[in-house]
Amino acid sequence: MENFRLRVFRAVAEELSFRKAAEVLHLSQPAVSQHVHALEEEVGVQLFDRARGAGHGSQISLTEAGRVLLGYANAAAETMVEARRALAMLNHEAAGPLKLGASTTVAQYLLPRILGAFLKQHSQVKLSLVSGNTEQIVEAVAEKKVALGIIEGPAMRRDVKTERMVQDEMVLIASPNHAWVLRKGGAIEVAELTKVPLLLRERGSGSRRVVERALKKMGLPLRSLQVAVELDSTEAIISGVEAELGVGFVSRWALGKVLRLGAVKVVAVKGLEIRRDFSFVWLAGTELTGAAAAFQGFAVGAIDVR
Missing domain, CATH: 1.10.10.10 (Winged helix-like DNA-binding domain superfamily/Winged helix DNA-binding domain)
Structure with missing residues:
Protein backbone atom coordinates (compact mmCIF):
# COMPACT_ATOMS: atom_id res chain seq x y z
CA MET A 1 0.00 0.00 0.00
CA ASN A 91 -12.54 -9.30 8.78
CA HIS A 92 -11.66 -10.26 12.36
CA GLU A 93 -8.08 -10.99 11.30
CA ALA A 94 -4.77 -9.73 12.64
CA ALA A 95 -2.26 -8.31 10.18
CA GLY A 96 0.92 -6.29 10.02
CA PRO A 97 4.11 -6.38 12.10
CA LEU A 98 4.17 -7.95 15.56
CA LYS A 99 7.24 -7.24 17.65
CA LEU A 100 7.38 -9.68 20.55
CA GLY A 101 9.88 -9.91 23.38
CA ALA A 102 10.23 -12.98 25.59
CA SER A 103 12.46 -13.87 28.49
CA THR A 104 14.79 -16.77 27.89
CA THR A 105 12.82 -19.66 29.39
CA VAL A 106 9.58 -18.53 27.73
CA ALA A 107 11.24 -18.06 24.33
CA GLN A 108 12.92 -21.44 24.40
CA TYR A 109 10.37 -23.73 26.01
CA LEU A 110 6.91 -22.16 25.84
CA LEU A 111 6.58 -20.00 22.73
CA PRO A 112 7.50 -22.70 20.17
CA ARG A 113 4.27 -24.47 21.23
CA ILE A 114 2.24 -21.39 20.32
CA LEU A 115 3.86 -19.37 17.53
CA GLY A 116 3.49 -21.88 14.71
CA ALA A 117 -0.24 -22.31 15.28
CA PHE A 118 -0.76 -18.55 15.66
CA LEU A 119 0.99 -17.75 12.38
CA LYS A 120 -1.00 -20.41 10.54
CA GLN A 121 -4.19 -18.78 11.73
CA HIS A 122 -2.93 -15.22 11.13
CA SER A 123 -0.86 -15.48 7.97
CA GLN A 124 -0.82 -11.70 7.43
CA VAL A 125 1.16 -11.10 10.63
CA LYS A 126 4.89 -10.47 10.22
CA LEU A 127 6.51 -11.62 13.44
CA SER A 128 9.82 -10.56 14.94
CA LEU A 129 10.99 -11.95 18.28
CA VAL A 130 13.74 -10.82 20.63
CA SER A 131 14.76 -12.70 23.77
CA GLY A 132 16.70 -11.78 26.87
CA ASN A 133 16.29 -11.90 30.61
CA THR A 134 13.25 -10.38 32.29
CA GLU A 135 14.98 -7.06 32.96
CA GLN A 136 16.00 -6.70 29.31
CA ILE A 137 12.51 -7.52 27.98
CA VAL A 138 10.83 -5.05 30.35
CA GLU A 139 13.29 -2.39 29.21
CA ALA A 140 12.51 -3.18 25.56
CA VAL A 141 8.80 -2.72 26.26
CA ALA A 142 9.37 0.55 28.11
CA GLU A 143 11.49 1.84 25.21
CA LYS A 144 8.81 0.76 22.69
CA LYS A 145 11.18 -1.64 20.95
CA VAL A 146 8.59 -4.40 21.32
CA ALA A 147 4.79 -4.10 21.49
CA LEU A 148 4.29 -7.03 23.86
CA GLY A 149 6.62 -8.95 26.14
CA ILE A 150 6.36 -12.17 28.11
CA ILE A 151 8.45 -12.33 31.28
CA GLU A 152 9.13 -14.89 33.99
CA GLY A 153 9.60 -12.63 36.98
CA PRO A 154 8.37 -9.35 38.48
CA ALA A 155 8.60 -6.34 36.16
CA MET A 156 10.08 -4.05 38.85
CA ARG A 157 8.94 -0.92 36.97
CA ARG A 158 5.87 1.32 37.12
CA ASP A 159 5.88 2.37 33.47
CA VAL A 160 4.71 -1.06 32.30
CA LYS A 161 1.60 -3.15 32.93
CA THR A 162 1.60 -6.90 33.53
CA GLU A 163 -1.06 -9.59 33.28
CA ARG A 164 -0.73 -13.28 34.08
CA MET A 165 -0.31 -15.66 31.17
CA VAL A 166 0.23 -19.02 32.89
CA GLN A 167 1.59 -20.34 36.17
CA ASP A 168 5.00 -21.98 36.39
CA GLU A 169 6.86 -23.90 39.08
CA MET A 170 10.59 -23.76 39.75
CA VAL A 171 12.01 -27.10 40.88
CA LEU A 172 15.39 -28.26 42.13
CA ILE A 173 17.27 -30.62 39.84
CA ALA A 174 20.36 -32.75 40.38
CA SER A 175 22.41 -35.29 38.47
CA PRO A 176 21.13 -38.89 38.63
CA ASN A 177 24.41 -39.71 40.43
CA HIS A 178 23.94 -37.05 43.12
CA ALA A 179 23.80 -38.26 46.73
CA TRP A 180 20.36 -36.66 47.20
CA VAL A 181 18.97 -38.74 44.34
CA LEU A 182 20.64 -42.00 45.39
CA ARG A 183 19.61 -41.91 49.03
CA LYS A 184 16.21 -43.25 50.09
CA GLY A 185 15.25 -40.47 52.47
CA GLY A 186 12.85 -38.65 50.16
CA ALA A 187 12.79 -34.86 50.34
CA ILE A 188 15.84 -33.00 51.59
CA GLU A 189 15.88 -30.40 54.35
CA VAL A 190 16.12 -26.83 53.09
CA ALA A 191 19.27 -26.26 55.17
CA GLU A 192 21.06 -28.87 53.06
CA LEU A 193 21.04 -26.40 50.16
CA THR A 194 23.85 -24.50 51.90
CA LYS A 195 26.18 -27.50 51.67
CA VAL A 196 26.33 -28.03 47.89
CA PRO A 197 27.41 -25.99 44.86
CA LEU A 198 24.44 -24.10 43.43
CA LEU A 199 24.05 -23.03 39.81
CA LEU A 200 22.13 -19.75 39.44
CA ARG A 201 20.89 -17.58 36.58
CA GLU A 202 22.59 -14.22 36.01
CA ARG A 203 21.55 -11.01 37.78
CA GLY A 204 18.54 -9.43 36.09
CA SER A 205 16.97 -12.82 35.42
CA GLY A 206 13.38 -13.25 36.58
CA SER A 207 14.12 -16.86 37.51
CA ARG A 208 16.92 -15.77 39.80
CA ARG A 209 14.77 -13.15 41.53
CA VAL A 210 12.04 -15.70 42.22
CA VAL A 211 14.49 -18.30 43.60
CA GLU A 212 16.31 -15.76 45.77
CA ARG A 213 13.05 -14.49 47.28
CA ALA A 214 11.76 -18.00 48.01
CA LEU A 215 15.01 -19.12 49.66
CA LYS A 216 15.25 -15.91 51.69
CA LYS A 217 11.74 -16.56 53.07
CA MET A 218 13.00 -19.99 54.15
CA GLY A 219 15.89 -18.35 56.04
CA LEU A 220 18.52 -18.83 53.34
CA PRO A 221 19.81 -15.48 52.06
CA LEU A 222 22.10 -15.56 49.04
CA ARG A 223 25.24 -15.12 51.14
CA SER A 224 24.52 -18.43 52.91
CA LEU A 225 24.62 -20.39 49.66
CA GLN A 226 27.58 -21.77 47.73
CA VAL A 227 26.95 -20.15 44.34
CA ALA A 228 29.31 -22.08 42.08
CA VAL A 229 28.45 -20.55 38.69
CA GLU A 230 26.12 -17.85 37.33
CA LEU A 231 24.71 -18.84 33.94
CA ASP A 232 22.72 -16.95 31.30
CA SER A 233 20.11 -19.56 30.39
CA THR A 234 18.03 -22.41 31.74
CA GLU A 235 19.67 -24.73 29.21
CA ALA A 236 23.08 -23.86 30.64
CA ILE A 237 21.91 -24.73 34.16
CA ILE A 238 20.52 -28.08 32.98
CA SER A 239 23.78 -28.85 31.16
CA GLY A 240 25.78 -27.86 34.25
CA VAL A 241 23.70 -30.15 36.45
CA GLU A 242 24.16 -32.99 33.94
CA ALA A 243 27.92 -32.38 34.14
CA GLU A 244 27.69 -32.61 37.96
CA LEU A 245 28.85 -29.03 38.54
CA GLY A 246 26.13 -28.58 41.15
CA VAL A 247 22.37 -28.43 41.60
CA GLY A 248 20.03 -25.77 40.26
CA PHE A 249 16.48 -24.46 40.11
CA VAL A 250 14.74 -24.44 36.72
CA SER A 251 11.24 -24.20 35.29
CA ARG A 252 9.20 -27.38 34.96
CA TRP A 253 8.43 -26.26 31.40
CA ALA A 254 12.09 -26.89 30.55
CA LEU A 255 12.30 -30.43 31.85
CA GLY A 256 10.08 -32.58 29.64
CA LYS A 257 12.78 -34.09 27.42
CA VAL A 258 15.63 -34.32 29.96
CA LEU A 259 13.40 -36.01 32.53
CA ARG A 260 12.25 -38.58 29.97
CA LEU A 261 15.88 -39.26 29.09
CA GLY A 262 16.86 -39.50 32.75
CA ALA A 263 19.57 -36.86 32.32
CA VAL A 264 18.53 -35.05 35.51
CA LYS A 265 16.23 -35.76 38.44
CA VAL A 266 13.89 -33.51 40.41
CA VAL A 267 14.70 -33.27 44.11
CA ALA A 268 11.95 -32.31 46.55
CA VAL A 269 12.78 -29.79 49.29
CA LYS A 270 10.71 -29.94 52.50
CA GLY A 271 8.52 -26.88 52.88
CA LEU A 272 9.79 -25.22 49.71
CA GLU A 273 7.41 -24.53 46.85
CA ILE A 274 8.42 -21.95 44.24
CA ARG A 275 5.56 -20.88 42.02
CA ARG A 276 5.50 -17.86 39.76
CA ASP A 277 3.63 -16.42 36.82
CA PHE A 278 4.75 -16.06 33.26
CA SER A 279 3.25 -12.66 32.50
CA PHE A 280 2.43 -10.49 29.53
CA VAL A 281 3.95 -7.03 29.80
CA TRP A 282 3.18 -3.90 27.80
CA LEU A 283 3.45 -0.14 28.13
CA ALA A 284 1.40 1.32 30.96
CA GLY A 285 -1.42 3.65 29.95
CA THR A 286 -1.94 1.90 26.59
CA GLU A 287 -4.20 -0.86 25.34
CA LEU A 288 -3.03 -3.72 23.16
CA THR A 289 -4.41 -3.54 19.62
CA GLY A 290 -4.08 -5.38 16.30
CA ALA A 291 -1.67 -8.30 16.11
CA ALA A 292 -0.43 -7.84 19.69
CA ALA A 293 -3.96 -8.11 21.09
CA ALA A 294 -4.71 -11.08 18.83
CA PHE A 295 -1.58 -12.89 19.97
CA GLN A 296 -2.30 -12.30 23.65
CA GLY A 297 -5.76 -13.80 23.33
CA PHE A 298 -4.52 -16.70 21.21
CA ALA A 299 -1.67 -17.53 23.61
CA VAL A 300 -3.93 -17.69 26.65
CA GLY A 301 -6.32 -19.99 24.79
CA ALA A 302 -3.49 -22.21 23.55
CA ILE A 303 -2.08 -22.65 27.05
CA ASP A 304 -5.54 -23.42 28.47
CA VAL A 305 -6.03 -26.09 25.81
CA ARG A 306 -2.67 -27.65 26.64
Missing part, protein backbone atom coordinates in the same frame (compact mmCIF):
# COMPACT_ATOMS: atom_id res chain seq x y z
CA GLU A 2 2.99 2.32 0.48
CA ASN A 3 4.28 4.33 -2.49
CA PHE A 4 7.19 2.23 -3.76
CA ARG A 5 9.53 5.16 -4.42
CA LEU A 6 9.05 6.30 -0.82
CA ARG A 7 9.76 2.76 0.35
CA VAL A 8 13.02 2.73 -1.62
CA PHE A 9 13.88 6.19 -0.30
CA ARG A 10 13.31 5.07 3.31
CA ALA A 11 15.51 2.01 2.81
CA VAL A 12 18.37 4.09 1.42
CA ALA A 13 17.93 6.65 4.21
CA GLU A 14 18.03 3.91 6.84
CA GLU A 15 21.05 2.10 5.41
CA LEU A 16 22.80 5.24 4.08
CA SER A 17 23.97 3.04 1.25
CA PHE A 18 22.48 2.29 -2.18
CA ARG A 19 24.13 -1.14 -2.17
CA LYS A 20 22.78 -2.16 1.24
CA ALA A 21 19.32 -0.81 0.42
CA ALA A 22 19.33 -2.87 -2.77
CA GLU A 23 20.10 -6.00 -0.73
CA VAL A 24 17.29 -5.27 1.73
CA LEU A 25 14.78 -4.61 -1.06
CA HIS A 26 16.01 -7.48 -3.27
CA LEU A 27 16.61 -5.05 -6.14
CA SER A 28 19.64 -4.22 -8.22
CA GLN A 29 21.68 -1.20 -7.14
CA PRO A 30 20.99 0.64 -10.45
CA ALA A 31 17.25 0.11 -9.90
CA VAL A 32 17.46 1.66 -6.43
CA SER A 33 19.42 4.62 -7.79
CA GLN A 34 16.86 5.07 -10.58
CA HIS A 35 13.93 5.13 -8.13
CA VAL A 36 15.66 7.69 -5.92
CA HIS A 37 16.58 9.85 -8.90
CA ALA A 38 12.97 9.74 -10.14
CA LEU A 39 11.74 10.76 -6.69
CA GLU A 40 14.18 13.65 -6.57
CA GLU A 41 12.93 14.84 -9.96
CA GLU A 42 9.35 14.53 -8.75
CA VAL A 43 9.86 16.62 -5.60
CA GLY A 44 12.35 18.96 -7.24
CA VAL A 45 15.10 18.74 -4.60
CA GLN A 46 18.20 16.64 -3.94
CA LEU A 47 17.57 14.13 -1.16
CA PHE A 48 21.04 12.64 -0.71
CA ASP A 49 24.53 14.07 -0.68
CA ARG A 50 26.45 11.59 -2.83
CA ALA A 51 29.81 13.36 -2.78
CA ARG A 52 31.31 11.15 -0.09
CA GLY A 53 30.27 7.95 -1.78
CA ALA A 54 31.16 8.74 -5.39
CA GLY A 55 33.21 5.89 -6.85
CA HIS A 56 33.95 4.34 -3.46
CA GLY A 57 30.68 2.74 -2.33
CA SER A 58 30.96 4.42 1.07
CA GLN A 59 28.03 5.79 3.01
CA ILE A 60 26.03 8.71 1.72
CA SER A 61 24.18 11.30 3.77
CA LEU A 62 20.74 12.89 3.76
CA THR A 63 20.40 16.51 2.72
CA GLU A 64 18.21 18.82 4.78
CA ALA A 65 15.39 18.21 2.28
CA GLY A 66 15.95 14.47 2.63
CA ARG A 67 15.63 14.66 6.41
CA VAL A 68 12.36 16.58 6.09
CA LEU A 69 10.92 14.11 3.59
CA LEU A 70 12.03 11.14 5.69
CA GLY A 71 9.89 12.33 8.59
CA TYR A 72 6.81 12.46 6.38
CA ALA A 73 7.70 9.17 4.66
CA ASN A 74 7.98 7.37 8.01
CA ALA A 75 4.67 8.85 9.14
CA ALA A 76 3.03 7.73 5.88
CA ALA A 77 4.40 4.20 6.29
CA GLU A 78 3.04 4.00 9.85
CA THR A 79 -0.34 5.23 8.63
CA MET A 80 -0.44 2.46 6.04
CA VAL A 81 0.38 -0.13 8.72
CA GLU A 82 -2.52 1.16 10.81
CA ALA A 83 -4.74 1.05 7.72
CA ARG A 84 -3.87 -2.61 7.17
CA ARG A 85 -4.68 -3.38 10.79
CA ALA A 86 -8.00 -1.55 10.61
CA LEU A 87 -8.98 -3.37 7.42
CA ALA A 88 -7.95 -6.71 8.89
CA MET A 89 -10.05 -6.07 11.99
CA LEU A 90 -13.11 -5.68 9.76
Whole structure:
Protein backbone atom coordinates (compact mmCIF):
# COMPACT_ATOMS: atom_id res chain seq x y z
CA MET A 1 0.00 0.00 0.00
CA GLU A 2 2.99 2.32 0.48
CA ASN A 3 4.28 4.33 -2.49
CA PHE A 4 7.19 2.23 -3.76
CA ARG A 5 9.53 5.16 -4.42
CA LEU A 6 9.05 6.30 -0.82
CA ARG A 7 9.76 2.76 0.35
CA VAL A 8 13.02 2.73 -1.62
CA PHE A 9 13.88 6.19 -0.30
CA ARG A 10 13.31 5.07 3.31
CA ALA A 11 15.51 2.01 2.81
CA VAL A 12 18.37 4.09 1.42
CA ALA A 13 17.93 6.65 4.21
CA GLU A 14 18.03 3.91 6.84
CA GLU A 15 21.05 2.10 5.41
CA LEU A 16 22.80 5.24 4.08
CA SER A 17 23.97 3.04 1.25
CA PHE A 18 22.48 2.29 -2.18
CA ARG A 19 24.13 -1.14 -2.17
CA LYS A 20 22.78 -2.16 1.24
CA ALA A 21 19.32 -0.81 0.42
CA ALA A 22 19.33 -2.87 -2.77
CA GLU A 23 20.10 -6.00 -0.73
CA VAL A 24 17.29 -5.27 1.73
CA LEU A 25 14.78 -4.61 -1.06
CA HIS A 26 16.01 -7.48 -3.27
CA LEU A 27 16.61 -5.05 -6.14
CA SER A 28 19.64 -4.22 -8.22
CA GLN A 29 21.68 -1.20 -7.14
CA PRO A 30 20.99 0.64 -10.45
CA ALA A 31 17.25 0.11 -9.90
CA VAL A 32 17.46 1.66 -6.43
CA SER A 33 19.42 4.62 -7.79
CA GLN A 34 16.86 5.07 -10.58
CA HIS A 35 13.93 5.13 -8.13
CA VAL A 36 15.66 7.69 -5.92
CA HIS A 37 16.58 9.85 -8.90
CA ALA A 38 12.97 9.74 -10.14
CA LEU A 39 11.74 10.76 -6.69
CA GLU A 40 14.18 13.65 -6.57
CA GLU A 41 12.93 14.84 -9.96
CA GLU A 42 9.35 14.53 -8.75
CA VAL A 43 9.86 16.62 -5.60
CA GLY A 44 12.35 18.96 -7.24
CA VAL A 45 15.10 18.74 -4.60
CA GLN A 46 18.20 16.64 -3.94
CA LEU A 47 17.57 14.13 -1.16
CA PHE A 48 21.04 12.64 -0.71
CA ASP A 49 24.53 14.07 -0.68
CA ARG A 50 26.45 11.59 -2.83
CA ALA A 51 29.81 13.36 -2.78
CA ARG A 52 31.31 11.15 -0.09
CA GLY A 53 30.27 7.95 -1.78
CA ALA A 54 31.16 8.74 -5.39
CA GLY A 55 33.21 5.89 -6.85
CA HIS A 56 33.95 4.34 -3.46
CA GLY A 57 30.68 2.74 -2.33
CA SER A 58 30.96 4.42 1.07
CA GLN A 59 28.03 5.79 3.01
CA ILE A 60 26.03 8.71 1.72
CA SER A 61 24.18 11.30 3.77
CA LEU A 62 20.74 12.89 3.76
CA THR A 63 20.40 16.51 2.72
CA GLU A 64 18.21 18.82 4.78
CA ALA A 65 15.39 18.21 2.28
CA GLY A 66 15.95 14.47 2.63
CA ARG A 67 15.63 14.66 6.41
CA VAL A 68 12.36 16.58 6.09
CA LEU A 69 10.92 14.11 3.59
CA LEU A 70 12.03 11.14 5.69
CA GLY A 71 9.89 12.33 8.59
CA TYR A 72 6.81 12.46 6.38
CA ALA A 73 7.70 9.17 4.66
CA ASN A 74 7.98 7.37 8.01
CA ALA A 75 4.67 8.85 9.14
CA ALA A 76 3.03 7.73 5.88
CA ALA A 77 4.40 4.20 6.29
CA GLU A 78 3.04 4.00 9.85
CA THR A 79 -0.34 5.23 8.63
CA MET A 80 -0.44 2.46 6.04
CA VAL A 81 0.38 -0.13 8.72
CA GLU A 82 -2.52 1.16 10.81
CA ALA A 83 -4.74 1.05 7.72
CA ARG A 84 -3.87 -2.61 7.17
CA ARG A 85 -4.68 -3.38 10.79
CA ALA A 86 -8.00 -1.55 10.61
CA LEU A 87 -8.98 -3.37 7.42
CA ALA A 88 -7.95 -6.71 8.89
CA MET A 89 -10.05 -6.07 11.99
CA LEU A 90 -13.11 -5.68 9.76
CA ASN A 91 -12.54 -9.30 8.78
CA HIS A 92 -11.66 -10.26 12.36
CA GLU A 93 -8.08 -10.99 11.30
CA ALA A 94 -4.77 -9.73 12.64
CA ALA A 95 -2.26 -8.31 10.18
CA GLY A 96 0.92 -6.29 10.02
CA PRO A 97 4.11 -6.38 12.10
CA LEU A 98 4.17 -7.95 15.56
CA LYS A 99 7.24 -7.24 17.65
CA LEU A 100 7.38 -9.68 20.55
CA GLY A 101 9.88 -9.91 23.38
CA ALA A 102 10.23 -12.98 25.59
CA SER A 103 12.46 -13.87 28.49
CA THR A 104 14.79 -16.77 27.89
CA THR A 105 12.82 -19.66 29.39
CA VAL A 106 9.58 -18.53 27.73
CA ALA A 107 11.24 -18.06 24.33
CA GLN A 108 12.92 -21.44 24.40
CA TYR A 109 10.37 -23.73 26.01
CA LEU A 110 6.91 -22.16 25.84
CA LEU A 111 6.58 -20.00 22.73
CA PRO A 112 7.50 -22.70 20.17
CA ARG A 113 4.27 -24.47 21.23
CA ILE A 114 2.24 -21.39 20.32
CA LEU A 115 3.86 -19.37 17.53
CA GLY A 116 3.49 -21.88 14.71
CA ALA A 117 -0.24 -22.31 15.28
CA PHE A 118 -0.76 -18.55 15.66
CA LEU A 119 0.99 -17.75 12.38
CA LYS A 120 -1.00 -20.41 10.54
CA GLN A 121 -4.19 -18.78 11.73
CA HIS A 122 -2.93 -15.22 11.13
CA SER A 123 -0.86 -15.48 7.97
CA GLN A 124 -0.82 -11.70 7.43
CA VAL A 125 1.16 -11.10 10.63
CA LYS A 126 4.89 -10.47 10.22
CA LEU A 127 6.51 -11.62 13.44
CA SER A 128 9.82 -10.56 14.94
CA LEU A 129 10.99 -11.95 18.28
CA VAL A 130 13.74 -10.82 20.63
CA SER A 131 14.76 -12.70 23.77
CA GLY A 132 16.70 -11.78 26.87
CA ASN A 133 16.29 -11.90 30.61
CA THR A 134 13.25 -10.38 32.29
CA GLU A 135 14.98 -7.06 32.96
CA GLN A 136 16.00 -6.70 29.31
CA ILE A 137 12.51 -7.52 27.98
CA VAL A 138 10.83 -5.05 30.35
CA GLU A 139 13.29 -2.39 29.21
CA ALA A 140 12.51 -3.18 25.56
CA VAL A 141 8.80 -2.72 26.26
CA ALA A 142 9.37 0.55 28.11
CA GLU A 143 11.49 1.84 25.21
CA LYS A 144 8.81 0.76 22.69
CA LYS A 145 11.18 -1.64 20.95
CA VAL A 146 8.59 -4.40 21.32
CA ALA A 147 4.79 -4.10 21.49
CA LEU A 148 4.29 -7.03 23.86
CA GLY A 149 6.62 -8.95 26.14
CA ILE A 150 6.36 -12.17 28.11
CA ILE A 151 8.45 -12.33 31.28
CA GLU A 152 9.13 -14.89 33.99
CA GLY A 153 9.60 -12.63 36.98
CA PRO A 154 8.37 -9.35 38.48
CA ALA A 155 8.60 -6.34 36.16
CA MET A 156 10.08 -4.05 38.85
CA ARG A 157 8.94 -0.92 36.97
CA ARG A 158 5.87 1.32 37.12
CA ASP A 159 5.88 2.37 33.47
CA VAL A 160 4.71 -1.06 32.30
CA LYS A 161 1.60 -3.15 32.93
CA THR A 162 1.60 -6.90 33.53
CA GLU A 163 -1.06 -9.59 33.28
CA ARG A 164 -0.73 -13.28 34.08
CA MET A 165 -0.31 -15.66 31.17
CA VAL A 166 0.23 -19.02 32.89
CA GLN A 167 1.59 -20.34 36.17
CA ASP A 168 5.00 -21.98 36.39
CA GLU A 169 6.86 -23.90 39.08
CA MET A 170 10.59 -23.76 39.75
CA VAL A 171 12.01 -27.10 40.88
CA LEU A 172 15.39 -28.26 42.13
CA ILE A 173 17.27 -30.62 39.84
CA ALA A 174 20.36 -32.75 40.38
CA SER A 175 22.41 -35.29 38.47
CA PRO A 176 21.13 -38.89 38.63
CA ASN A 177 24.41 -39.71 40.43
CA HIS A 178 23.94 -37.05 43.12
CA ALA A 179 23.80 -38.26 46.73
CA TRP A 180 20.36 -36.66 47.20
CA VAL A 181 18.97 -38.74 44.34
CA LEU A 182 20.64 -42.00 45.39
CA ARG A 183 19.61 -41.91 49.03
CA LYS A 184 16.21 -43.25 50.09
CA GLY A 185 15.25 -40.47 52.47
CA GLY A 186 12.85 -38.65 50.16
CA ALA A 187 12.79 -34.86 50.34
CA ILE A 188 15.84 -33.00 51.59
CA GLU A 189 15.88 -30.40 54.35
CA VAL A 190 16.12 -26.83 53.09
CA ALA A 191 19.27 -26.26 55.17
CA GLU A 192 21.06 -28.87 53.06
CA LEU A 193 21.04 -26.40 50.16
CA THR A 194 23.85 -24.50 51.90
CA LYS A 195 26.18 -27.50 51.67
CA VAL A 196 26.33 -28.03 47.89
CA PRO A 197 27.41 -25.99 44.86
CA LEU A 198 24.44 -24.10 43.43
CA LEU A 199 24.05 -23.03 39.81
CA LEU A 200 22.13 -19.75 39.44
CA ARG A 201 20.89 -17.58 36.58
CA GLU A 202 22.59 -14.22 36.01
CA ARG A 203 21.55 -11.01 37.78
CA GLY A 204 18.54 -9.43 36.09
CA SER A 205 16.97 -12.82 35.42
CA GLY A 206 13.38 -13.25 36.58
CA SER A 207 14.12 -16.86 37.51
CA ARG A 208 16.92 -15.77 39.80
CA ARG A 209 14.77 -13.15 41.53
CA VAL A 210 12.04 -15.70 42.22
CA VAL A 211 14.49 -18.30 43.60
CA GLU A 212 16.31 -15.76 45.77
CA ARG A 213 13.05 -14.49 47.28
CA ALA A 214 11.76 -18.00 48.01
CA LEU A 215 15.01 -19.12 49.66
CA LYS A 216 15.25 -15.91 51.69
CA LYS A 217 11.74 -16.56 53.07
CA MET A 218 13.00 -19.99 54.15
CA GLY A 219 15.89 -18.35 56.04
CA LEU A 220 18.52 -18.83 53.34
CA PRO A 221 19.81 -15.48 52.06
CA LEU A 222 22.10 -15.56 49.04
CA ARG A 223 25.24 -15.12 51.14
CA SER A 224 24.52 -18.43 52.91
CA LEU A 225 24.62 -20.39 49.66
CA GLN A 226 27.58 -21.77 47.73
CA VAL A 227 26.95 -20.15 44.34
CA ALA A 228 29.31 -22.08 42.08
CA VAL A 229 28.45 -20.55 38.69
CA GLU A 230 26.12 -17.85 37.33
CA LEU A 231 24.71 -18.84 33.94
CA ASP A 232 22.72 -16.95 31.30
CA SER A 233 20.11 -19.56 30.39
CA THR A 234 18.03 -22.41 31.74
CA GLU A 235 19.67 -24.73 29.21
CA ALA A 236 23.08 -23.86 30.64
CA ILE A 237 21.91 -24.73 34.16
CA ILE A 238 20.52 -28.08 32.98
CA SER A 239 23.78 -28.85 31.16
CA GLY A 240 25.78 -27.86 34.25
CA VAL A 241 23.70 -30.15 36.45
CA GLU A 242 24.16 -32.99 33.94
CA ALA A 243 27.92 -32.38 34.14
CA GLU A 244 27.69 -32.61 37.96
CA LEU A 245 28.85 -29.03 38.54
CA GLY A 246 26.13 -28.58 41.15
CA VAL A 247 22.37 -28.43 41.60
CA GLY A 248 20.03 -25.77 40.26
CA PHE A 249 16.48 -24.46 40.11
CA VAL A 250 14.74 -24.44 36.72
CA SER A 251 11.24 -24.20 35.29
CA ARG A 252 9.20 -27.38 34.96
CA TRP A 253 8.43 -26.26 31.40
CA ALA A 254 12.09 -26.89 30.55
CA LEU A 255 12.30 -30.43 31.85
CA GLY A 256 10.08 -32.58 29.64
CA LYS A 257 12.78 -34.09 27.42
CA VAL A 258 15.63 -34.32 29.96
CA LEU A 259 13.40 -36.01 32.53
CA ARG A 260 12.25 -38.58 29.97
CA LEU A 261 15.88 -39.26 29.09
CA GLY A 262 16.86 -39.50 32.75
CA ALA A 263 19.57 -36.86 32.32
CA VAL A 264 18.53 -35.05 35.51
CA LYS A 265 16.23 -35.76 38.44
CA VAL A 266 13.89 -33.51 40.41
CA VAL A 267 14.70 -33.27 44.11
CA ALA A 268 11.95 -32.31 46.55
CA VAL A 269 12.78 -29.79 49.29
CA LYS A 270 10.71 -29.94 52.50
CA GLY A 271 8.52 -26.88 52.88
CA LEU A 272 9.79 -25.22 49.71
CA GLU A 273 7.41 -24.53 46.85
CA ILE A 274 8.42 -21.95 44.24
CA ARG A 275 5.56 -20.88 42.02
CA ARG A 276 5.50 -17.86 39.76
CA ASP A 277 3.63 -16.42 36.82
CA PHE A 278 4.75 -16.06 33.26
CA SER A 279 3.25 -12.66 32.50
CA PHE A 280 2.43 -10.49 29.53
CA VAL A 281 3.95 -7.03 29.80
CA TRP A 282 3.18 -3.90 27.80
CA LEU A 283 3.45 -0.14 28.13
CA ALA A 284 1.40 1.32 30.96
CA GLY A 285 -1.42 3.65 29.95
CA THR A 286 -1.94 1.90 26.59
CA GLU A 287 -4.20 -0.86 25.34
CA LEU A 288 -3.03 -3.72 23.16
CA THR A 289 -4.41 -3.54 19.62
CA GLY A 290 -4.08 -5.38 16.30
CA ALA A 291 -1.67 -8.30 16.11
CA ALA A 292 -0.43 -7.84 19.69
CA ALA A 293 -3.96 -8.11 21.09
CA ALA A 294 -4.71 -11.08 18.83
CA PHE A 295 -1.58 -12.89 19.97
CA GLN A 296 -2.30 -12.30 23.65
CA GLY A 297 -5.76 -13.80 23.33
CA PHE A 298 -4.52 -16.70 21.21
CA ALA A 299 -1.67 -17.53 23.61
CA VAL A 300 -3.93 -17.69 26.65
CA GLY A 301 -6.32 -19.99 24.79
CA ALA A 302 -3.49 -22.21 23.55
CA ILE A 303 -2.08 -22.65 27.05
CA ASP A 304 -5.54 -23.42 28.47
CA VAL A 305 -6.03 -26.09 25.81
CA ARG A 306 -2.67 -27.65 26.64
